[in-house]
Amino acid sequence: MRIASLRVLVALAVIALITIGFVTNIGIGTLSSFGWSDISILCPLGALTTMLGAKILVPRALIALVIVVILIVLVGRAFCSWVCPVPLLQKLRAVFRKDSKLTTPDEESTVGTGDTDTTATCRSAASLKTQSTAPPRVAGKAEKASLCHSNGDASNCSSCAQKRGTLDPRHFVLGGSLLSAALFGFPVFCLICPIGLSFAAILLVVRLFSEGDLTWSIVIVLLLLTVEVLIFRKWCSQICPLSAFMSLLAKVNRTFRPAINKATCLETAKGIDCGLCAKACPEDIDPRHPKRSYAPMSECTKCLECAKACPTKALRLPFLPGSRANGAGSDDSGGLGGSGGPNTSEQERAA
Amino acid sequence: MGESERPGITRRSAVVGAGAAAVVLGLGGFRFLPTEPTLRPPGGQATDQVVSACIRCEKCYEICPREVIVPSHIEAGILNMRTPTLDFSGDYCDWCGEANNGDPLCDKVCPTLALRLPEGASAKNTIIGVAELYTTWCLAYKLIGCRFCYDACPYEAMELDGNNRPYVLNDRCNGCGACESVCVSLQSGSIAEGADERAIIVRPLRQDGSVLYRWKPS
Known part of the structure; x- marks a missing residue:
């Protein structure tokens, strides 16, 4: 099996599992707190900002944070390519592309896996x-x-000595998120996090059809997701604070x-x-x-x-x-x- | 590893980053928008606590055995959006008496203590909200003899008047929603004109503890 298809399958399986959680009462949670019943791994940014926002130490969040740090040290940013739903959604960009002339399977696979279409x-x-x-x-x-x-393609050309800086916009967003949570007393980035919004969108659509729960939230959530995922092409490598958090810790990954x-x-x-x-x-x-x-x-x-x-x-x-x-x-x-x-x-x- | 040759930060990154960080900081300003009081699951009665600590992970909606916990919507305020609220149209909150011996599962699974019951909290002494009965829409007040809500109340917070019309004893009601969940005023033919919700609805409390009634002046 091609590795790109395998990654898509894994990410789809995670989404399927979480959707099953929505329609049952198992309590799988979303990627924000993934687990079973009261045992769950928390989003590290969520765990940090909730503690900064509420100004309390949450034992479960601290434990989850330690586990997540260990995981990142072990597998680096593997979450980004194997689990996160955002790269999957970014594949939809290909649908909206005008010149969809080259649609051999090989080309399709390269769209969205990263930010470089070149x-x-x-x-x-x-x-x-x-x-x-x-x-x-x-x-x-x-x-x-x-x-x-x-x-x-300057990235691979040794004569063009351009290199990615040690700090990039992601780290500013990470810092801004932490500061904002501490200043305003709530996990601010959670409002716009595309990972959270992806699962919110699924939940809202499930509720729309199962309970007839019609709300403007659906429009807002889908609109935000569209802007973040489809318009900000470089969300993952330039803006995502989770990606920043993981890349910082991944420096010790061996x-x-x-x-x-x-x-x-x-x-x-x-x-x-x-x-x-x-x-x-x-x-x-x-x-x-x-x-x-x-x-x-x-x-x-x-x-x-x-x-x-x-x-x-x-x-x-x-x-x-x-x-x-x-x-x-x-x-x-x-x-x-x-x-x-x-x-x-x-x-x-x-x- | 050659990290030393790497530029610390390019000017472009710094500008974009500062802008993005400013946006995230600006989003914090939503804190100052007015937020409607809303019903919260047991343990979420301090509104600030839910807004501050909830990471919108959706775990409490899932675990609720009676499926009364639902996401708040944008209509209830940007900060409330995707935080847990209660919908008693199908069932009511029995504090997981049936499912978990009276230990609310939503509090158990909440990973960030956004839902957190204070010491000694019980179903009786935790006020989720207070039921408001609107007599204009209530079938009993048309002398039809309906008393579903009265029969459903687990806390003896309702009584019948001389004409067998139910009314709420505010100081005994804790807002469990049993009355609302059985009210048939909307189902059995919309008798009252303009009725857009059931005749008995649990209303949330304001920060100061007063009830946010729709009809009654408070």
Whole structure:
């Protein structure tokens, strides 16, 4: 199964489970407090802002916060690509797009997985490349080089030294949310959180049909969701304070990070300027050259697109760095390998 | 990890971020909009507490065995939207007497203490609201002999007058909604003209403890 479809299925399953909760009395809750009966994992931002807002320490919220922090340290931003309903809703953007001329399944999958639609053409080059190894490799490489460079895809171009800053608007929103909750005494961001609003929309529609509960809330909720998800294209990477919270904690994440087997990686083994893993990354991380990467490794959502894109299956996301038997280095060795890599690639480019 | 070469923050990010943070701070201003008093599940009687602590997780609606907890809507104020309120059109709040031996499940599942019963709180001494009977719409006041609400009241907070017409004893009513849930004034043919709700409705309390009546001057 394709990894993108698997992610969609997982996110849909979460939505289905929560919808079942709405029509039964099990008390599954929503992603704001997910669990069974009185045992639940809280949204970390919700837990923090409710305590700041109500000015009380809530034992259950504190425990949930600790659990969430541990989870983030273990799996980084995996929530973003596997569980969160927002990327799923962002796929609807493709529906509203005028030029829906290129609707091969490959293109569709790239829409919405991240904020970079420029990778679409590169991805099709990648799929060409993965089909067989020997002859198309050269063709794939040439294609990639021409397409991606003409796309002005600065993120993967080492000569354009633009890098994502350590702080970005998300962190301001995170700070603003916490400050606002403390100042005004209620969890302010909850009012507009698209994750909460997604499930509110489901609940309101369920109630509209089951109870005839007609309210302007439905219009407001759907309108807010539309604005946030469809108009703010970069919500996840630029605005979402939860994403900010997770990326801050993910700086200490060492598990499930992309690790490259230097023996099979095309770049280290054969000196080919491959870069398909970097092209595949919806967060604009370059797993091969973390040092040159546009985005830091803490942005990794463990979506597995890089592993899927690797033509020689040299890239994996092992539980522990270096724990896999394939002689893989951690991302650090990837970085060291990168110091050899750029040389070869620059030589090639010069040639 | 090369983090050192990373720019701290680009100017563009700073501007966008400051703007976005200002919007989130501005949203806090909704606090100062007037908020209608609304019925709250047991433990949510301090209005401020619900608004301050509720993260709109929707868990209490789900767990309520009688399905009387429903989301408030925008009509009740922006701050109240998606916080829990009570709808007695189908059933009433028995403090989970049947489902959980009188220990309200909504309080049990609330992860943020937005619903929190004070020490010694019981179904009898916790006032959710007070029932208001509107005689113009009430079938009994047309001398039809209806007394569903009187029969349903679990707290003996209703009495019958000389003509067998029920009335509410305000100081005994705790707003459980049993009377409202059985009122047939809207179902059995709309006898009263212009009736848009049942003849007996539980009204919420204001912050100062007075009842927000619709008909009675208070």
